[in-house]
Amino acid sequence: MNGLDGLTALIIEPHAGMRASLHNMLNLCGLTKIDHASNSNTAVKQVGLKVYDMIMCEYDLDGGQDGQQLLEDLRHHKLIGLATMFFMVTAEGNHGKVVSAAELAPTDYILKPFTADRLLERIARGLEKRTVFMPVFELMEAGQQREAIDACIEGMKNNPRYSIDFLRLRAELHMFLGEPDQAEPIYKQLYEAKTIAWARLGLAKTLFMRDRFMEAQSILEELVDSNKNFVDAYDWLAKTHAAVGDMQKSQEVLEGAVSVSPHAVRRLRKLGETALETGDVDTAEKTLKQVVSKAKYSEFRDPEDHVKLVQTLVKKGDPVQAAAVIRDLDRSMGGLKNTTACSAISSAMVHEYTGNEQRLNEALGQALSALKDAVGLSDNVKMELARNCLSNNMEEGASDVMREVMRNAPNNAAMAKAMAVFEKAGKSDLGSQLAQQSRQEVVDLVASGANKAKAGDFRGAVQLMVEAVNKLPDNPQVVFNAAVAVLKCLENVGWDERLGSYALNLIDTVRRLDPTNPKLNALSGLHQQILKKYNKGVKRA
Numbered sequence: 001m002n003g004l005d006g007l008t009a010l011i012i013e014p015h016a017g018m019r020a021s022l023h024n025m026l027n028l029c030g031l032t033k034i035d036h037a038s039n040s041n042t043a044v045k046q047v048g049l050k051v052y053d054m055i056m057c058e059y060d061l062d063g064g065q066d067g068q069q070l071l072e073d074l075r076h077h078k079l080i081g082l083a084t085m086f087f088m089v090t091a092e093g094n095h096g097k098v099v100s101a102a103e104l105a106p107t108d109y110i111l112k113p114f115t116a117d118r119l120l121e122r123i124a125r126g127l128e129k130r131t132v133f134m135p136v137f138e139l140m141e142a143g144q145q146r147e148a149i150d151a152c153i154e155g156m157k158n159n160p161r162y163s164i165d166f167l168r169l170r171a172e173l174h175m176f177l178g179e180p181d182q183a184e185p186i187y188k189q190l191y192e193a194k195t196i197a198w199a200r201l202g203l204a205k206t207l208f209m210r211d212r213f214m215e216a217q218s219i220l221e222e223l224v225d226s227n228k229n230f231v232d233a234y235d236w237l238a239k240t241h242a243a244v245g246d247m248q249k250s251q252e253v254l255e256g257a258v259s260v261s262p263h264a265v266r267r268l269r270k271l272g273e274t275a276l277e278t279g280d281v282d283t284a285e286k287t288l289k290q291v292v293s294k295a296k297y298s299e300f301r302d303p304e305d306h307v308k309l310v311q312t313l314v315k316k317g318d319p320v321q322a323a324a325v326i327r328d329l330d331r332s333m334g335g336l337k338n339t340t341a342c343s344a345i346s347s348a349m350v351h352e353y354t355g356n357e358q359r360l361n362e363a364l365g366q367a368l369s370a371l372k373d374a375v376g377l378s379d380n381v382k383m384e385l386a387r388n389c390l391s392n393n394m395e396e397g398a399s400d401v402m403r404e405v406m407r408n409a410p411n412n413a414a415m416a417k418a419m420a421v422f423e424k425a426g427k428s429d430l431g432s433q434l435a436q437q438s439r440q441e442v443v444d445l446v447a448s449g450a451n452k453a454k455a456g457d458f459r460g461a462v463q464l465m466v467e468a469v470n471k472l473p474d475n476p477q478v479v480f481n482a483a484v485a486v487l488k489c490l491e492n493v494g495w496d497e498r499l500g501s502y503a504l505n506l507i508d509t510v511r512r513l514d515p516t517n518p519k520l521n522a523l524s525g526l527h528q529q530i531l532k533k534y535n536k537g538v539k540r541a
Contacts, residue, residue, distance in 0.1 A: 007054060009053065011037070011056050012039075012043045012055065012056065012067070013058045014038055014039060018058070025119050029123060040070045040073075041063075041299055044073070044079065044299040047079045051081065054085040054086070054107075055084060056089060057070060057087070058089050058090075060090075068088070069261070069264045072264070077300070082133075082137040082141065085123075087106060088108070088110065107129070108125065132155060132159050132162055133162075136148050136151045142531075143504040143508075144528065152169050164193075167189065168190065170186055172202075174186070175202070175205060177524065184206040191203065197227055200222070201233055204220050204233075208239070209516065216240050220236055220237035223237075224256070229260055231261045234256055234260070235267065241253060251274045251275055251278050251283070254267065254270060255283070265294050268287055272288035272308060272312075276311065281316045289309060291305045292328075304377070304381055306333075307345055307381050309322075310322045310325050310346040310350065322349070325346070326347055329346065330343055338375065338377050344370055345384060347366075349388065352391070360388075364389055364394055367385050368389075379409075379417075383405060386398040386401040387424070390425040391425065402418060402421065407471075410513050418435070422434075442475060445478065448464055449464045453489075458485070461489065469506070475513075476517065479509050480510050480517065480519070483503060486499055487523075490503065491526075500530075
């Protein structure tokens, strides 16, 4: 029990009596630093303020979200680290569904009812595993993925009982580094040695990343057919259909996923967006209403959900209900960073439909003004504003909005989608002109940063590129060159803790935006050289 001294724990349980019972059991196991949360929102706030060694979460939470979806939210938003143990407390009736449905698994499942001795046994087992993997976790969180792969190989030799976990982590690290060809044989080895659904899913991901969509689709369809609860397979199958332009099939798959997991807001949001794109306004309305209802009081609420619902209702010819949604947006999310812009864009859609020209022009003006202060507003919402401006003789405003969208376009598909806004408005020439200007502005911006670095003004290059990333956070060319500028500054001027952390964030962003970039390995190599130069690497025992 002494091994548990000093560990911190969070109990997430809706019922006060059960919280007290779990608290007493943890005390008996030797834990004294224990916090409580009665629902997912409270839990999210607490993990945002404090690092916990372990979380004990009831599967059946109040408010529609279950423990598995909470775990996915915490991982997705990076609110808990790799070393945090997550124990799912569940009734036996839910166990089969929970275990089969998730690619992202908790540390362990604890079936009710259980004793303090049984709980201690599970915690001890989880703690032992965490200790074995801690060298890998530390390297990963320090951005040393190459060394983490080596640590996995070494760890598997020393701890063969965890060989499957080490192999899986190695494959995930190769995927993170944009090396699906390295991950593929590992996933194959795992699947052939033991038929594991997540290994097949990993294999499908490696194929997806190399644009081998039909092969990925075949594996994913097989996974969905063989395990109706494997929602992650549904998500990737929907993504694969979307990648080849079959949005109708993507929607059908997402509908299947939602029938299995009806409370996951991110999945519902994706279904609503896809249905809106396919023109299925009935499904879009039904789904987006659920999103607005479920997310409204969540820590992850987003004013854009209301915009999409308004857009759907206007397409359905229901401006009265759309206006009510806008009032709800203003009332429930007033003060959030993008609410003003989203409210004005939504109002413009309603006024355009009702033909109230004066109110429409006022709303468009408010939207264009609010857009200057908005942060992280999606390109889809910006393009809807631009479309409305083009339709109502506000070409200059539309051009300003779309110039920013085009400069920030992460790939050719995004640029083509932006161009389509002008084509539909009968202004293809203007679209082509703006696209050319936007590309040139990005080229000039990157060249200016490079020139400053060549002249020895490394801090000036960093300042310029940081400003560029703040304006264009989704442009892989800009983010890549910002990472280079920061690394060159660290290499030539000296170590700076803040810049070192920022460099790691930039490299991670490049991997997310452009995972197959052939220069990623060189960028990571430079990062590792700098860490070694200043002795900033994680030391392994």
